[in-house]
Amino acid sequence: MGIALFTLGGTISMAGAARLDGAALTAAVPGLETLDEPLDIQDLEPVGSGSLTFAQVLAVAESASAAVRAGAPGVVITQGTDTLEETAYLLDLVWAQDAPLVLTGAMRNPTLAGPDGPANLLAAARVAAAAPARGLGALVVFNDEIHAARWVRKTHSTSTATFVSPDTGPLGHVIEGRVRVLTAPVRCAPLPPPTAGARVALYTVTLDDDPDTLTALAAGQDAVVLAGFGVGHVPAVLVPALAELAARMPVVLTSRTGAGSVLRSTYRSPGSETELLSHGLIDGGLLHPYKARVLLRLLLGSGADRDAVAAAFAERG
The missing domain is CATH 3.40.50.40 (Rossmann fold)
Structure with a gap:
């Protein structure tokens, strides 16, 4: 089994009035064929990230865990960026696997000049397959930077460099296709999924x-x-x-x-x-x-x- 790719929608998949599925999304990424691990695409119902719920995010976490238990060496999730810092942290809190769980997306959609989605997806896939990324919990990969879900923030409404970790800086970088993890965060024990709602x-x-x-x-x-x-x-x-x-x-x-x-x-x-x-x-x-x-x-x-x-x-x- 290859790297599990779960697609949730967002700017990275917006092509005018249509939405790209995982096959179309990956077809637009030069360099994916050079990965040691293929991508196992699992298209989910597209949801704008501003409309995601805890229940939906936790369901993705369970599907991602099932993929790892079935042999996936890592997981990539593509989604909109509006709530990505929150969904990444929620996933990090419950993620009990050593396999990397990597979130990414885009700030420029595929119809614009210089869309960043293909580069982000390629970098995310490389991180998901990288041994140095194991045991780091949920990660956000954007702009060839690797950020811990615990620290990352969206800091600009349109910039492709919007995701930063103000208190720590990135954990590492993807340089010429090589995943360089420079520091590792302290990981707390995963929390159980909720059994009830809370306001x-x-x-x-x-x-x-x-x-x-x-x-x-x-x-x-x-x-x-x-x-x-x-x-x-x-x-x-x-x-x-x-x-x-x-x-x-x-x-x-x-x-x-x-x-x-x-x-x-x-x-x-x-x-x-x-x-x-x-x-x-x-x-x-x-x-x-x-x-x-x-x-x-x-x-x-x-x-x-x-x-x-x-x-x-x-x-x-």
Whole structure:
């Protein structure tokens, strides 16, 4: 069995009004025939990445695991880029195989000059077949760079260099067809797939914010991820509402900046990280808000209580 290629749609497969299936997608990639491992194409129902659900992503994870158990040395998933940083992280959290699980896509569709999809797909296939990529979990391969799902972010709406890892840089590169892994991330044990749903709101703090807006958003939710200013600050007027929420549900403190960690005890003014954590908010560490929501929803869907959530963020945040 060759490398399993699962196609989910996205810009990489957009050809005007039509969508390219896996056969047409791979036919447009010069160099695939030089791979030591062929591609075993499995076309999935095309879904715009903005419409993907947890259930659909977890179903792909199970299909990918089944392919590895059947002998595939690695897996490539093509999808849209809008939510790729989130789907990659969700897959990474549950991926229990040593075989590489590689996500890629495109920023320019095949009808445009210089589409990047073929090069990205070729690089992703090379990484999926590479021994140095084993044991690294889910990876995102774009622009000949190899990124850990845990750290990668989409940082530009149109650039082909949109995927970067601000806190770490890429794990490696594909150079003249050779996969060079320069550093390996610390891997945590995989989490079980959820057995129930969970409603997790994401609230981004803004200038002159209103506690009533926060309270209304949190109504009916099981938890909240808070994207605070800078190192984890909020307007002082929000603190009573956040303290009340943290008394009845997990509230995870993250930074809206997209890079760097929230702090724990550097600032002590009203609305500071020290005050918020003293009221029971959970330290999100280096996890940015979108990925914190993925982790929190997965934990709650598996029955984790507040203490288990806090422990998980202490390990993974």
